[in-house]
Amino acid sequence: MSFFEFNFAFQIFSLAAFPFGDWLVVDWLYGY
Secondary structure, rough: HHHHHHHHHHHHEEEEEEOOOOOHHHHHHHHH
């Protein structure tokens, strides 16, 4: 499993558990 695959899976888990807890990573991934 690559870093990006792991990060994506972690994103899903984190966003599912804490809807606003991972916005910095979302910002990094999507460039918002």
